Amino acid sequence: MPIGSIAIGVPGEASHPDTIKASLAEFISTLIFVFAGEGSGMAFNKLTNDGSTTPAGLVAASLAHAFALFVAVSVGANISGGHVNPAVTFGAFLGGNISLIRGILYWIAQLLGSVVACLLLKLATGGLETSAFSLSSDVSVWNAVVFEIVMTFGLVYTVYATAVDPRKGDLGVIAPIAIGFVVGANILAGGAFDGASMNPAVSFGPAVVSWTWDNHWVGPLIGAAIAALVYGGVFIGQATHEQLPTSDY
Numbered sequence: 642m643p644i645g646s647i648a649i650g651v652p653g654e655a656s657h658p659d660t661i662k663a664s665l666a667e668f669i670s671t672l673i674f675v676f677a678g679e680g681s682g683m684a685f686n687k688l689t690n691d692g693s694t695t696p697a698g699l700v701a702a703s704l705a706h707a708f709a710l711f712v713a714v715s716v717g718a719n720i721s722g723g724h725v726n727p728a729v730t731f732g733a734f735l736g737g738n739i740s741l742i743r744g745i746l747y748w749i750a751q752l753l754g755s756v757v758a759c760l761l762l763k764l765a766t767g768g769l770e771t772s773a774f775s776l777s778s779d780v781s782v783w784n785a786v787v788f789e790i791v792m793t794f795g796l797v798y799t800v801y802a803t804a805v806d807p808r809k810g811d812l813g814v815i816a817p818i819a820i821g822f823v824v825g826a827n828i829l830a831g832g833a834f835d836g837a838s839m840n841p842a843v844s845f846g847p848a849v850v851s852w853t854w855d856n857h858w859v860g861p862l863i864g865a866a867i868a869a870l871v872y873g874g875v876f877i878g879q880a881t882h883e884q885l886p887t888s889d890y
Contacts, residue, residue, distance in 0.1 A: 789860025
């Protein structure tokens with residue numbers, strides 16, 4: 642993947658109707674995803690009177706996020722590519738699959754979608770707290786950074802393999818399912834340690850609404866960059882990249 646594949650975009654792109662529609666689709670998809678994912682955690686806290694996390698609660702969170710992401714990616718795929726995640730957008734940018742200008746607008750839309758979802762949850766639940774991500778006891782910041790790098794690498798690698806690779810063929814049809822599954826599986830693996838964000842927007846919304854800014858690091862962006870460089874550079878490669886068709890991402 643040559644560095645020349647990275648595109649800045651043109652000024653008029655920001656106001657182009659297709660870009661605006663795509664950004665709106667990212668806002669809506671992220672709102673859907675965060676409302677269901679964060680809402681499932683709030684529902685668990687209400688049912689258990691803010692009790693300790695249990696294995697059943699972790700499974701519930703995994704399923705809620707997997708199902709919601711499957712839907713969110715599916716409904717946005719034909720309009721924006723269904724990124725629903727600033728880390729995915731960053732990985733797509735590094736692979737030359739989206740311009741910097743459009744990527745920035747996606748980021749803004751995704752972060753706003755998460756904030757609005759959390760505000761709606763707070764309103765709908767009568768003021769319950771939208772809990773920000775936190776680390777479990779005996780889990781250091783650097784432990785969590787490694788977790789987020791590895792988990793987001795798996796997510797973005799899956800995105801590249803099922804939605805970006807021009808050789809995907811019929812595999813592209815199941816991309817939203819695969820993407821939802823890997824997020825659900827990673828929550829089962831990392832949820833008990835650092836919450837398993839993999840998504841800066843998912844962390845941002847609850848942090849804004851609860852105004853809690855502990856442990857906000859760049860693990861997901863690092864994992865996304867590594868996945869984009871590995872899959873784009875090694876498996877798509879220079880030869881296929883020269884004839885790379887426009888992808889959803």
